Amino acid sequence: MTDTITISVDAMGGDNAPRAVIHGASLALREHQNTRFIFHGRQEQITPLLDEFPELKAASTVRHSEVVIAMDEKPSQALRKGKGTSSMWMTIQAVKDKEADVAISGGNTGALMAMSTFCLRPMAGISRPGIAAIWPTLRSNIIVLDVGATIGADAQQLVDYAILGSALARCLFDDDAPTVGLLNVGTEEVKGLDYIREAGKILTDASGHGFTYHGFVEGDDIGKGTVDVVVTEGFVGNIALKTAEGTARQVGTYLRNALNSNLMSKIGAVFAISALKALRRRMDPRTVNGGVFMGLNGIVIKSHGGTDEIGYKSALNLSYEMARSKLIDKIGETMTRFPIKAALPVIEDEPEAKPA
Amino acid sequence: MTDTITISVDAMGGDNAPRAVIHGASLALREHQNTRFIFHGRQEQITPLLDEFPELKAASTVRHSEVVIAMDEKPSQALRKGKGTSSMWMTIQAVKDKEADVAISGGNTGALMAMSTFCLRPMAGISRPGIAAIWPTLRSNIIVLDVGATIGADAQQLVDYAILGSALARCLFDDDAPTVGLLNVGTEEVKGLDYIREAGKILTDASGHGFTYHGFVEGDDIGKGTVDVVVTEGFVGNIALKTAEGTARQVGTYLRNALNSNLMSKIGAVFAISALKALRRRMDPRTVNGGVFMGLNGIVIKSHGGTDEIGYKSALNLSYEMARSKLIDKIGETMTRFPIKAALPVIEDEPEAKPA
Structure with a gap:
């Protein structure tokens, strides 16, 4: 597999953006060198960060956007304010325009779902999107x-x-x-x-x-x-x-x-340190990060907003994997195998925002 | 507090009944010596077990019932078959007749809820019971x-x-x-x-x-x-x-x-044994056992069906506590403080079985 995978990234989404996002992307790039990134957001914040990661910079494009959707904005508000212009919208638009294979944001979930639905629209035969x-x-x-x-x-x-x-x-x-x-x-x-x-x-x-x-x-x-x-x-x-x-x-x-309850248990913990570290890694929510928006004409991944570079790396790896394995094609295939769906006429639903 | 608390017990409810039930009651009696038990179920199975626990036997009455509700019976079926005659029904009836302060069963939850609602009826002002x-x-x-x-x-x-x-x-x-x-x-x-x-x-x-x-x-x-x-x-x-x-x-x-993953972690576990045992006790589902049926004219406690004598002891302790602290009176009191409820006319709902 040497095809390039292009990931459209909302650099402004999440509590630790854009630093955690850019840092996470540099880690993800090391694991999949055939990745290209399009970062959307405030250029003056993104560019200095990319200068810290020269390899990433070489694999990245920056698209300036002034408008950032806040974590507590209502979906309907976010749509009014950010349609067409916000870093979140532009991130999704790049998938619609086939410039990127997959979009990712750590921003406001409701707004991201509303914009994704509005921009990409539900797949024929699927009435509403879901988050997996x-x-x-x-x-x-x-x-x-x-x-x-x-x-x-x-x-x-x-x-x-x-x-x-x-x-x-x-x-x-x-x-x-x-x-x-x-x-x-x-x-x-x-x-x-x-x-x-x-x-x-x-x-x-x-x-x-x-x-x-x-x-x-x-x-x-x-x-x-x-x-x-x-x-x-x-x-x-x-x-x-x-x-x-x-x-x-x-x-x-x-x-x-x-x-930590007594001296003996503390000594025990020292002996068991490698096993306990493995357990901690296993239970680390950052290692399994990313909700997949399903049922739209394009793949959008939602990262936890509060995560750090490790969490973003996981979500970016998931994005990569979704694009590489051609999720959208697989959905279409599964649908044609499904007796009821195969017989269905193509229905295009009106896009719906989440109830505000 | 020296008043006697009488617990009406479905001796036949749960996977390990009646042995786990009787054994659990003997453990609960040690903690609260002012408890009296009325056991409902097959006398020929209960009596020999009580012979093993003489102290409990002295604090107990046995009421024979031939009919036992199966764990997989539908609530409507159970009501038809067991109303008036089953050990589960008789357990609840003893609360209605004021012979006991609280009822407990480890049997079929749906059947127990249907029978409890039918027998005890919802409290005035409460439309449907809930399990806490x-x-x-x-x-x-x-x-x-x-x-x-x-x-x-x-x-x-x-x-x-x-x-x-x-x-x-x-x-x-x-x-x-x-x-x-x-x-x-x-x-x-x-x-x-x-x-x-x-x-x-x-x-x-x-x-x-x-x-x-x-x-x-x-x-x-x-x-x-x-x-x-x-x-x-x-x-x-x-x-x-x-x-x-x-x-x-x-x-x-x-x-x-x-x-268990390596030698060092096993050695560590030996050092930390007392802390790990405390953790296990803390996470032991048997120590917090018992759903409280709320909103009926009487208290019914549902024990996990698959538990053992330790689990039954916990559920019986909870039953004791509910009776001792006069839960039903406290609900009435809370209701009279509540502005809307205090103004409500007394409504007696038709008892409803769970949908079958």
């Missing part, structure tokens, strides 16, 4: 979506998420028939909400066409890695993701406190 | 409800959960104005679903009457212990609870694997 999280489990990484692009869902949207998630799993895990589960409160057929049951019926019929439908899964199946793709409505997915993050931090704190 | 979980956090234990009694909620139900949760917090934490948060996907006022925003407005107006309204909280605020009471709809609450359980198990497994 890569979730580390006891078995391997899995995919959970939607983790908050849209609040509320119907059966058809869950089915769309299953298609999108399967395509992503095919890209990431090199598995041609990933398993898909619907998140529910019980594994018996009788339980749960009507729209989830309805989606379960559609997926049962379609199982075998690009994915294997496993059935309902519960909250604790996520951490077990029971399936490759967990499909859920965005509100529930967001709560699950943040609850898991909170629990992981909580247990991590318990462990630190325990190892 | 006691959730360990970095700060202290907190309360999360509803974790799955009802799927779907409206603003009024969330407000009811806030009242019920506050009353429970007043019982458990001895805090006269516990803080209450509404689980949402963002902390800004603009985000989330309409019914949650609507509940937020009602709680803002009522704040200070038996609780302090904190505002919206996100999934990771649960583990931080940001508020004393987290209020959410039952589907979301159940997913959050199980996702957290799954994550805690996952991190625990990572830690075990890390400490």
Whole structure:
């Protein structure tokens, strides 16, 4: 693989921008030397930083933008203010204009989703976009979506998420028939909400066409890695993701406190230092960073806003991988395999901003 | 406090019943000698077990019941089969008849909720019952409800959960104005679903009457212990609870694997043994066992079905505490302080079984 991958980067997105973004890109470039970057944002801030990383500078273009979307702006506000001009919009526009293979921003999630939807528009046959999280489990990484692009869902949207998630799993895990589960409160057929049951019926019929439908899964199946793709409505997915993050931090704190609790435990920690360091790396949220916006005519990756250069490197590596494995083509392929979708007329939805 | 507390126990509920139930009761009796037990179930199985625990036997009565509700029975089925005759029903009936102060079962959650609602009926002013979980956090234990009694909620139900949760917090934490948060996907006022925003407005107006309204909280605020009471709809609450359980198990497994990964880490674990044991106790799900059914004319506690005698002891201790602190009175009191509720006419809802 020697094709060049071009990543369009919102240099102004996130709490530690643009320094963490540029530094992260220099680290990502070392891992994939066939990467080119287009940085969008305030030239006077970006250029001096690029001077610190000459190799990166040689692989980069800077596009000046004065307008920066704030982290607390409402999506509708952000669209009014930043459409066409903001670093965030320009980052996405470069994908639309085929100048870049993938876009990435650590900025305001709601604004990024609204702009991405408005600029790239939903794929034919997909009614609304979803955000997919890569979730580390006891078995391997899995995919959970939607983790908050849209609040509320119907059966058809869950089915769309299953298609999108399967395509992503095919890209990431090199598995041609990933398993898909619907998140529910019980594994018996009788339980749960009507729209989830309805989606379960559609997926049962379609199982075998690009994915294997496993059935309902519960909250604790996520951490077990029971399936490759967990499909859920965005509100529930967001709560699950943040609850898991909170629990992981909580247990991590318990462990630190325990190892600091007495002299013997401190000595023990010294002996176990390499194992504990490996554990820390494993639980480091920076190593798995990046939500994938799914279902649009282009790939957009959302990095955590509060992360540092290590986190940006991970999100940039994910962006690279999404472009390299041709996620958009894989989604199209999965869709043509899917009986209902294959028969669907091409529908172009009006772009919708998140409710403000 | 020397008043006797009488606990009505479904001896047949759960995977390890009746042995784990009886054994657990003998452990609980040691901690609270003023407890009396009424065991419901198959006499021929219960009596020989009680013979093993003479002290418990002296504090117990056995009520024979032939009918046992299976773990996989649908609530509607269970009600038809077990109303009036099953060990589960009789356990609840003893509370209704004022023979016992509190009921406990490790059986089928849906069936237990349906029977409890049917037998005890919702309290005046509360439309539907909720299940409250006691959730360990970095700060202290907190309360999360509803974790799955009802799927779907409206603003009024969330407000009811806030009242019920506050009353429970007043019982458990001895805090006269516990803080209450509404689980949402963002902390800004603009985000989330309409019914949650609507509940937020009602709680803002009522704040200070038996609780302090904190505002919206996100999934990771649960583990931080940001508020004393987290209020959410039952589907979301159940997913959050199980996702957290799954994550805690996952991190625990990572830690075990890390400490077993090489000789030095194994030596370290030996040094840190007492700290690691304390950590294990802290993360032991058996030490915090028991969902509290809230909003009925009587207290019912649901134990995990798969637990052992240690888990039953915890759930029985929780039952004891709920009876001792007079939870039902505290709920009534909290309700009379609440402006809207105090003005409400007494409404008696038709009892509803969970949708089958």
